[in-house]
Amino acid sequence: MISNASVVIIGGGIIGTSIAFNLAKLGVKDISVFEKSYISSGSTGRCGGGIRQQWTSPMNVRLAMRSVELFRRFREDIGMDIEYHEGGYLLLAYSDEEMGEFESNVKMQNQEGLSVQLVSPGEIKEKFPFMNLERVVGGTWCPSDSHANPQIANIAYAIAIKRMGVDLNTHTAVDGIDIQNGEIVGVQTDKGYVKTNTVINAAGGFSHEVGLMANMDIPTHSERHQILVTESINHVLEPMVISFKKNYYVRQTMHGSFVMGQSDKKPAQGNDLGHSVEFLEEMAPKMVHDFPFMTHLHIVRQWSGAYNISPDAQPIIDTAESISRYIFAVGFSGHGFMLAPAAGEAVAEMVVYGRSKTMDVSNLNMRRFKRQIKSEKNVV
Numbered sequence: 001m002i003s004n005a006s007v008v009i010i011g012g013g014i015i016g017t018s019i020a021f022n023l024a025k026l027g028v029k030d031i032s033v034f035e036k037s038y039i040s041s042g043s044t045g046r047c048g049g050g051i052r053q054q055w056t057s058p059m060n061v062r063l064a065m066r067s068v069e070l071f072r073r074f075r076e077d078i079g080m081d082i083e084y085h086e087g088g089y090l091l092l093a094y095s096d097e098e099m100g101e102f103e104s105n106v107k108m109q110n111q112e113g114l115s116v117q118l119v120s121p122g123e124i125k126e127k128f129p130f131m132n133l134e135r136v137v138g139g140t141w142c143p144s145d146s147h148a149n150p151q152i153a154n155i156a157y158a159i160a161i162k163r164m165g166v167d168l169n170t171h172t173a174v175d176g177i178d179i180q181n182g183e184i185v186g187v188q189t190d191k192g193y194v195k196t197n198t199v200i201n202a203a204g205g206f207s208h209e210v211g212l213m214a215n216m217d218i219p220t221h222s223e224r225h226q227i228l229v230t231e232s233i234n235h236v237l238e239p240m241v242i243s244f245k246k247n248y249y250v251r252q253t254m255h256g257s258f259v260m261g262q263s264d265k266k267p268a269q270g271n272d273l274g275h276s277v278e279f280l281e282e283m284a285p286k287m288v289h290d291f292p293f294m295t296h297l298h299i300v301r302q303w304s305g306a307y308n309i310s311p312d313a314q315p316i317i318d319t320a321e322s323i324s325r326y327i328f329a330v331g332f333s334g335h336g337f338m339l340a341p342a343a344g345e346a347v348a349e350m351v352v353y354g355r356s357k358t359m360d361v362s363n364l365n366m367r368r369f370k371r372q373i374k375s376e377k378n379v380v
């Protein structure tokens with residue numbers, strides 16, 4: 001652990017390590033990352049690994065599209081295979097009203113430059129004959145949506161940043177941020193004090209608590225989301241499939257198991273990592289109905305993690321108004337893995353140049369919540 005850091009990043013999840021990677025790439029030296037547990041112990045290591053560009057908010061579409069560009073180069077840039085696979089995403093609609101919403105989303109997404117199209121039940125059946133499409137009236141299909149292994153991606157960033165000279169401290173918790181006259185002077189960890197004038201809050205499910213260390217009331221909260229994995233079978237399902245109506249997402253991993261999840265009706269609040277039998281009881285019948293080949297499939301494991309949620313279900317990427325050089329990249333609302341490459345790039349540019357250059361992320365500031373809140377709708 002170094003005693004004097006140019007930048008301290010709190011959190012060694014996909015966001016913190018992506019920021020560190022991008023800072024190091026821009027030539028910043030003496031970066032410290034503090035992770036209170038092991039790499040990928042937070043939401044990143046618990047997530048579904050989906051990489052989707054089909055959002056209702058143009059900003060999420062742009063961030064996801066930039067991230068896909070960077071995911072495509074991940075192996076070349078970072079030197080590790082993260083099981084990145086462009087199998088597409090299929091979103092299912094069950095009523096004319098839902099199809100109407102999909103139509104206007106596709107229009108906006110096409111305007112943003114995303115190749116995504118409306119599909120009829122017949123077209124879906126032709127592409128994915130193993131699915132039961134009862135009551136499906138259509139859907140949307142984006143072939144460049146993808147998935148990857150989030151744990152490997154997080155670890156790949158961690159290995160890369162260590163190689164680039166970043167001071168990465170696992171099992172080290174930040175307990176306090178030392179501020180004097182509105183300026184950061186250091187952080188207190190459970191292993192000692194580090195001098196710094198720049199702190200980045202990338203604490204995922206603990207973003208609100210880390211905000212309070214700097215007397216900032218960041219409007220994020222954490223909510224438990226459950227997920228499960230089945231045994232593996234031969235490859236049958238190419239895309240990630242989402243039904244907002246039936247409340248599920250599912251994908252088949254590279255080695256053949258299925259990863260799937262839903263939003264609980266009354267999700268446990270906070271960073272509760274327990275799980276429930278109800279989750280299994282709700283998931284099983286709907287999956288067996290829509291994917292009849294899963295009827296005799298065994299569930300291997302279930303677990304949970306936190307969605308760190310902002311008031312409009314879009315990330316908050318901003319610099320504090322009252323504290324100099326306190327930056328936060330939080331509130332990813334269940335889609336932080338897929339946005340991490342672009343978010344890391346933007347935050348690193350904010351530190352080095354005072355603003356994000358590659359992509360303008362200024363409308364993800366915290367002031368937006370003072371205006372009318374327009375929420376991202378495509379969340380499971």
Ligand SMILES: Cc1cc2nc3c(=O)[nH]c(=O)nc-3n(C[C@H](O)[C@H](O)[C@H](O)COP(=O)(O)OP(=O)(O)OC[C@H]3O[C@@H](n4cnc5c(N)ncnc54)[C@H](O)[C@@H]3O)c2cc1C
Nearest residue numbers: 011013015036042043044047048050174204305336337338
């Ligand atoms: C069940 C589930 C499914 C999901 N599916 C998807 C998906 O398909 N696609 C997608 O894009 N996203 C998905 N997500 C969301 C995604 O996992 C998160 O948005 C993303 O991992 C957030 O990354 P992060 O680095 O901000 O948080 P984390 O990975 O949680 O990292 C934050 C880290 O900060 C550390 N920390 C906190 N406080 C301190 C402190 N005081 N000192 C030191 N360290 C600290 C924590 O230990 C943690 O490791 C899913 C989430 C869940 C729970």
